Amino acid sequence: MAYEVKAGSVEWNPGPERLRELTEKMPNSSVTEFANVVVKARVDSRSSKSTFIAEDSTNTTKQTITRAEYDRVADVQEAYLAHEHVVVVDGYIGSDPEFRTRARLVIEASNANIAGMQQQLYYPVGEEYDPGTWEPDTTVVYTPNLPMEGYPNDRLIAVDLNSNITRVFNSDYFGESKKGGLRMWNNIVYERGGLSLHAGCKVIPTGGENKTVLIVGLSGTGKTTTTFTTQLGSKPVQDDFIALMPEGRVYSTENGCFAKTFGLDPEFEPTIYRATTKPDAYLENVSVDEHGKVDFFDTSYTKNGRTTWPFKYVDPWPADQVEPAEFLLILNRNENIVPGVARLDREQAAAYFMLGETTGTSAGGKDEEGKFLRVPGTNPFFPRDMADMGNRMLDLLDGHEMKVFVLNTGRVGGGDGDERGKKVKIPHSSAIVQAIVEDTIEWEQDPDFGYEIASSLPGVDDIEILQPKRLYERQGRLDEYKAMVERMKTERREYLTSFRGLDDAIVKSIR
Template sequence: METFGLEKLGMHNLKSVHRNLPPAVLTEEAVKRGEGIISETGALFVNTGKFTGRASKDKFIVDTPAVHDKICWGNVNRPISKQKFDVLKEKLTAYLQNTDIFIFDGFAGADPASTKKFRIVNEYASQNLFMHDLLIRPTESQLEKFGEPDFTIIAAPSFMCDPLTDGVHSEAAIIIDYEAKMVLIAGTQYSGEIKKAVFAIMNYLMPQEDILPMHCSANMDPKTKETAIFFGLSGTGKTTLSADPERILIGDDEHGWSDTGVFNFEGGCYAKCIHLNPENEPEIYHAIRFGSLVENVVIDPITRKPDYDDNSLSENTRVGYPIEFIPNVAIPGIGGIPKVIIFLAADSFGVLPPISRLDKNAAMYHFVTGFTSKVAGTEQGITEPVPTFSTLFGEPFMPLHPDVYAHMLGEKIEKYNTKVYLVNTGWTGGSYGTGNRMKLSYTRAMITAALNGELDTAAYKHDAVFNLDVPQHCSHVPERIMNPRDTWKDKNAYDRTAKKLAKMFYENFMEKYPTMPKEIINAGPGGELTVKEDTYFNENCARAM
């Protein structure tokens, strides 16, 4: 039996080893092994069990002298010893003896100059199908010449860690050893952990090649090839808004920005399915077909019809599919220098303007701040929107110090005169529970106006509380929507809530980034005020109203 060098990983006495099986065989294997069922459209539907989102507290980085000074250690990047990693690896590989193993050898990085080789070693056929969909698939010739991978990821969902002896948080663990070029993922069947491990690795490697890695989607105009990128955390609309039928999709989640342009890290998409329907999101809806993998969507066991409105398994229902399943995609996933950057924030307070224009300093402020609301299901324990500040719109996946990424973005905005906008895809007319989520059609219209130049000549009003410039008119959007205060019935409640959020912005920034240049600090809410001067801050915001 060909083992494809798995012995080097300490994997012996395996029952069978399969490498780069086609989707048909992987789907068949997954069904045969009881991992999932096939829907009426031919997609594979699986239930990931306890973990239906990322287990953020179970992620670790091996702390070695070679990487110690590079990593931004803290609550996100938690250290674990090399000894603990090696012992756990031995236990996990021993556990996999006499089992079927599925390998996928593929690439991350559509730009040949920066492509990295990944070997994904799976216990489950369904997760191997997922990575077949999400990574860039090699040709037969490329597979023959694949050689040694740059990084290896071993995923064993049924192996349960012991927190007392393994030095981890729970039965699940996601551990990256950058020096050994290896990742262990145990105790969770949520496939997003594998995908995000690849992203965290690329975020570590790319700055060494003077490439800015970004948690963003990207698309471009089919005629002019002008490129736009969309930053945002899960649930803010990156995938939905970038899958625009009028534009060519480059990628939906992870990209690099080099001196020649933007390139996709992936070969597929990972989209949310909750409340999915063919009218609002036809591209994603029709991508759920044979070859795709759907997680935690309730499906009728007889008719095999999915119910995308049923959240009984999770709010974080997902589908992974090859990017070719979407019409109008760029193959390979390469675009030009971005002309427009969109920062997406799902504001659960309902007070941020639906779209604002940012200059360079304001762009740096909001990039570092990364405000949004964690929406239900994207992480364990999140059941309703929770306001959060996630550095660089992707803090869980950024191992280096924020200054590294922020400095690179600032240089590129200035060098290429890229336009930047902050877009609120969250609530309007009130906070979560009172107001309503911003209509997708309105958000699409505002982004279209930003891309086609309409907002370049629009009249703007300065929002003094948030220190933002807000366009007062946008085609196909009611004018009262443009100023959030106009959408609230209780204006006093809006004023109080806006000042509350503005203060949160300021305190977060001054706590995390007090040494940032003065011009960047002053580009956000609060200006030069100190966190301790609460009364002065509130009076300043009150005068601004």
Template sequence: MNPTNESASKMDKTILQNCQVNLSTEALVEIIEKRGEGTITANGAVSVTTGKYTGRSPKDKFIVNEGEAAEQVDWGSINKPMDKNSFIALYERVLEHLRAQDTLFRFTGWAGADTDYRLPIEVITEFAWHNLFARQLFIREDNETAGKHNAFTVISAPTFKANPKRDNTNSEAFIIISFEERIILIGGTEYAGEIKKAVFSVMNYLLPQQEVLPMHCSANTGASGDTALFFGLSGTGKTTLSANPDRRLIGDDEHGWSPNGIFNIEGGCYAKCVGLSEEKEPQIYHAIKHGAVLENVFCHNGMPDYSNTERTENTRAAYPLAHIDNSIFPSKGPHPKSIIFLTADAFGVLPPISKLTKEQAMYHFLSGYTSKLAGTERGITAPEATFSACFGSPFLPLAPAVYADMLGEKIDQYDADVYLINTGWIKGPFGIGERIPLVYTRAMVNTVLEQSLEGVDTVPDDYFGLHIPESIPGVPSQLLKPWESWESYSSYQVKAAQLAAKFHENFRTFTKVSEKIKNAGPVYQG
């Protein structure tokens, strides 16, 4: 590393000499146990805790206001600026802190399975288990060029605590991206997900410059090369529905759509563990074995207890794609035939399945809607509508319309069909109705993947302007039109109007989209 500011030095020899480079999984596991960073579970995974930070800290994330980024970044509450001098000063303090460590760990590899668009990365960590995390989540280098040419360097120093007044941070924790210096600086937090998502944020900035659409989605492909994408926020079933024994997994979370097709940005998976069982999600359950990292999962006599959420509901497992039997190597696939947007609508008014026009696809991509089920919290019964642009707004350095426009262009260019599938409530809202059975959702997904909806008659949705198929094999037809499954049509109207209003309110935040896209939202205006 060679920051352009004269006050910032190169990553000096003292630090590099202290780094153990690209250690094997076995060696890292041994060091983690010896240093007391974690314990080994009965299934061979490494079990660790992350202290007070058990999830991402979005208020502690900054982008350095410098160079081209100063003009291109969509500054605001998500992309908060940090001035260059503050970054350089903090960077130097972190280097001084690292020089005092006896041993550091360095991983070199790639983000991006497509060799035409991959980014060389290096990850330097204080903790051995953070380096094991990087080894399992990113793509391991296949030669000695990784980390040497134009690499992005991630520095993870969790035991260094920032001083907000001195360092111009929000708290002791910080995640800072400098696009000019090609550095990601992380400190004050032990949560490993910051490493993964910071690299994804970098890719969301760099890939559009190469006409590649970065996407927060899972992807799989069938025997005939029919690739499908699954977008959806937490709780919508993205991981569950994309894990299909009859299809091969490209990846479960981050992908790029290039002129060559779809490629995984990562080399591993970072799955939620809450409620995990062998019966419901056998692929994930069996992927947690030697070399996997379990974050904040309670263990009893060495056995993980996935039902225990005393530490956090955000328990996680990190493991390489090789732990999934039907994964693809390299993690690439043809251009998608089907794109599925998943939402868990607790209002109970969105149809279980609908086909979207290109403009509707762009509208719902920008909206990124689902319901946060506040009913899981004591004393709160009403659901909370949640919108996250492009199904991943915390990781978008550029304006959401940039990504939506690219999606529209690719839908046109590659003739992809887009569907909105509601995995949430039917027969009424949360608390009155019921969640649609998984067997019905799988039937709808399979119908989409088989591309057997062509020519099927559709009916319009009066509130949302959606096109609802008249029939789906294996699904009762009366469930496909939500208003027909409610006991009271007037109650349905009230809830539909409420959700439509929330869509319109959220979409007012997008100022750089065409009227055609704006008009592709709910028909009901209130």
């Protein structure tokens, strides 16, 4: 049964101009030097500790609530909305008419920036759209100004996968709208026989063919940057979520981009910079002075400044003309012994996908920033038992061959402030991606981890980025290196073993 909007008053699918008008009325908004609008939200990152799934709608056992509790908070929210002015934004997750999902956002009009940002990400409804008959497949009901006592920070994201309704309380961070819809869509894709990937997608023309590359990574690890950085005239298809289906078929999700703005530099990320400075881009938690001057490097409030804008601004590859995926890149923002690139076999690919290793960023809030993390599939929005994710990935790799690699987008030899370490820079990562699709890397087996590492790679002259062991050896730190090797292999095996039902071949690939 479709969700029925019952509010004090409703604006149905208002246009971009009306949402911009409402946003400019918000007391925490202002207009920037680029003539776009910026909002300083109370909340500066997604609230993972406040996210709970109705236990009878999922097979996961982590962070669930009872059906009775979900119904209780739903009643509280509906009673609140009965006296509020709301806007409803309808659209599609995905562009393919045979695969797309009808989506709806219901939100207080006093937080219209979230509606404006979400409208940029949805694919639009067509001329046949009638709000009276539109029946969404996923619905996010969003009350940023309604606290929910008893939950962390009086904040709650309550997810019901039976009805595909997510209810958000007391957060004014746009990411809860975006991820609310995509979290439910994750489950829909799984039930259709595929797997949702927290991934960018790009097409790179080479050798007379158009190569489809998927880039998996936790928020803030360089996924969007890697997707938009150009090699050989490449074009982006999607920057955050895709569906990977049997036979390597790829489906897009969003008609816009939600990108981090910290350190945004036109020299290194010209595509994202140009789009972010367009007049109809939305900015969130980006530093702006009283004159509208934007500072993408000021982190006095947060490093997790964000922007949304229409995907058309980056001249994307047509989403309906994407060949089956040929390459899968797993990003790991590491700072010690992970090489710039490593090539994986089938079982290793599923294992490192499940390990989802990285250093946390501000996108996950203060609880994650700067800490070593393992997030299966680098997808914290998968609402099922995590073993389902690893096993489905192995099945998809069985049915369609992909070349899979781990890319370190961080450092080797030491973290920020450690003079002994070296940064893997954006030009390094770009050269690695190009060499992968052109097949110009010379490989050798790493005796410690069993995967293959590069002995020669055009565009990366520093062998210590490609083989960190050499850096440790030159610096007289081999004992430190060997200790990390043994610790990492032990911890990886233990971590994979913790997933009951995970295919044993995935665990045994860590040797």
